[in-house]
Amino acid sequence: MKIKLITVALLTALGTTVTVAADNDIAALVEQYIASGFKQGEKQHTERIVQDETQKQCTTYRNKIPSEMQKAFMERERATIKYPESGKLSGNWEQGQKTFTDGFAWRVGTIMPDKPDAVRGGNCYACHAADPKEVAAGNIGSTLTGYGKLRGNTPETIKYTYEKIYNSNTYMPCSSMPRLGHNGVLTPEQIADIVAFLVDPESPVNK
Structure with a gap:
């Protein structure tokens, strides 16, 4: 509720007319304003503002992944790791x-x-x-x-x-x-x- 009120106050301060709606509507509106706040165009890396599954889980659980989910979480992350073609993990x-x-x-x-x-x-x-x-x-x-x-x-x-x-x-x-x-x-x-x-x-x- 506090987050919702802060968000409404912020958007109102920006001159936006806001009707308090469901949480997901507020979240969608926040995402819209975040996205529009970045310069659009080639090589602006605006894909950074789109959360992947890991970021969504960390947001959902406020950075405290339940213990029963941690093993699968870390295994998924480990699967993303790529190593140098040379096979050497220590370089220059x-x-x-x-x-x-x-x-x-x-x-x-x-x-x-x-x-x-x-x-x-x-x-x-x-x-x-x-x-x-x-x-x-x-x-x-x-x-x-x-x-x-x-x-x-x-x-x-x-x-x-x-x-x-x-x-x-x-x-x-x-x-x-x-x-x-x-x-x-x-x-x-x-x-x-x-x-x-x-x-x-x-x-x-x-x-």
């Missing part, structure tokens, strides 16, 4: 540092008008600390400084790290971490490079 840490640092991630639109196909990075510093020399790091996610020192670079650690970056819901239903591989933000090769940045002893993350 120096390239991984660039991908980790690049701040564009999956914003709506293009990186710059004259380079519509420019490679996007992960914007990982928005949520995680990594290289201790980088001061502009968020703390929404856990710190990754010393990641390889703490966890090592065993095949098990590398596989877990790769899969967690590719689709975080594989290990934590309704994780707040973006599904970077699943959503096409990063390629398998880019993710492998980030893994190397986190686990390689030569990476500044582990110095």
Whole structure:
């Protein structure tokens, strides 16, 4: 009821005449306004505002998937994971540092008008600390400084790290971490490079 009242108040403030209707009518109206709020056109990635089955379930259960549903949920997410054609889940840490640092991630639109196909990075510093020399790091996610020192670079650690970056819901239903591989933000090769940045002893993350 609170959500309904807030939604009605918001739409009224925007100059919209609203008649309180069924919940699904209100939800449809909200979706309509969200969709119209994005610039339309080629490469604007407006498909992002359409929820897939995972997002719908997380919305329905307020990010707390019932225990009896969690196994099927995570198995479905794991089935989306794709690996590099080379089979190597840890790539080049120096390239991984660039991908980790690049701040564009999956914003709506293009990186710059004259380079519509420019490679996007992960914007990982928005949520995680990594290289201790980088001061502009968020703390929404856990710190990754010393990641390889703490966890090592065993095949098990590398596989877990790769899969967690590719689709975080594989290990934590309704994780707040973006599904970077699943959503096409990063390629398998880019993710492998980030893994190397986190686990390689030569990476500044582990110095």
